[in-house]
Amino acid sequence: MAALGFVVALFLRQVQLRDSARAGSTDMGEGFGQPSGADSQRVLEAAVGKIIGTTGVEDARRIVAASDTRLDIAGAWAVMQVELFTRMTGHAGLGLIAARRHMPPEALLPVFDRMIDEGYLTRAGNFFSHTDAGAREARVIGKAWATWLEERVQQDIGRPAGTDLRAAVDAISKRLLVEDLGNGLTQRSGELASAR
Known part of the structure; x- marks a missing residue:
């Protein structure tokens, strides 16, 4: 039976997995072997992408409540949007934040x-930055967020995330940002074309 299974496996067509930050990763439970180098980073990015996507x-709300912040959920969201965009693009513009969220800037x-x-x-102008109090928050x-994410990654891949977690989060965040902004800009271009 094992030999027959091996022969059948030889004739199975290989299918390329979809490479997207939002694609769900395969089951990576406790029996998952620990890879190294670039493979380890890809596994970590897949786990982080799966967690962020869900x-x-x-x-x-739970993460903000568990933190030592003085902000409510809306304020925390705004402060963290400025943090994310400043880290990812070098500036936090209202237009970029609104485009990512597919919302009119006036709503935000x-x-x-x-x-x-x-x-x-x-x-x-239309660019935001933190004050000292905002940077503290x-x-x-x-x-x-990092503590919560580390715990979730450890549950998913069965080992501590280590020092590569920040790099994985940044890589996923950049991909999501590019995808979201690309979709937002494409959608906006389509709306402008149909309005003409």
């Missing part, structure tokens, strides 16, 4: 204005 609003402006009024953000929320 993280919901209630998870975010009130929460950013509130964070400015409360002293967590500053604004120059981003650190404590980021720390809580």
Whole structure:
């Protein structure tokens, strides 16, 4: 039977797996062998991508509540958007944030204005940056997020994430950002074309 199974396996067609940050990874339980180097990084990125893709609003609420932040969920979201975009693109523009979320900038402006009024953000034109208080909130929320993510990664791949976790999160975040912005810009171009 084993020999027959081997022969059949030889004739099975290979299928390329979809390489996307949102694609679910295969089962990587406790019996998963620990790879090294680039393979290890790919496994970690797949696990992080799977977790990020399934993280919901209630998870975010729990993470923020467990952190030492003084912000509510909306304020925490705004401060972390500034953190993410500044790290990924070098600046946090209202247009980019709105495009990623497929929302009009006017819908997001009130929460950013509130964070400015409360002293967590500053604004120059359409670009936001942290004040010292905002940077402190981003650190404590980021720390809580990293702790939660490390625990989830350890559950998924059966081993600690190690120092490569930040690199994996950044890689996934960049891919998601590019995908989201690409989809948003394509959708917006289609809307403009149909309006003409």
